[in-house]
Amino acid sequence: AAGVIQSPRHLIKEKRETATLKCYPIPRHDTVYWYQQGPGQDPQFLISFYEKMQSDKGSIPDRFSAQQFSDYHSELNMSSLELGDSALYFCASSLWTSVDTQYFGPGTRLTVL
């Protein structure tokens, strides 16, 4: 069965650069979630989208933005990168009607130098 796809899997950026992470949800899933997991920390919810509309907002910095497109894939845009942005970024997807089950992607490891 198809799973959540994230790209790239690894990304190295310099401080103050920008980065774009992509997430392709499981087919027919209409809800996408973004999480940030720092070293040794629990995943922190950033933002979610349902049917291309922002459905909830967590601890997403103002330097980050995200959107969901008509094909339901989502992109997380990160600008003015800081060293502290180095983390594993997970994307998850679900059906809005089955919110208790989120399927996670493999994550994108972002390293800011």
Next chain:
Amino acid sequence: KNQVEQSPQSLIILEGKNCTLQCNYTVSPFSNLRWYKQDTGRGPVSLTIMTFSENTKSNGRYTATLDADTKQSSLHITASQLSDSASYICVVSGRDYKLSFGAGTTVTVRA
């Protein structure tokens, strides 16, 4: 720290007057927010339920508002009646179906 904070803790109003109760929450991700009315010694009765896309919902003289960006909700009671004396509880449901309850606001309506 409770994820759902209600204010004021209690209030007294005169019959016929309006009042507004506040509910601030930190539950995230968010699924829906409900306002319940609970009379003393009785079970809670649902007044309104709102998802993130709904800004306002009315049920008779009760009007609830929701600002999902600021994570704030209010319940406005119009032209209060003696029967409005009760506890009003704000309940927020997260995306994992867990319910987080506020401590409630006790409203006393006096003639």
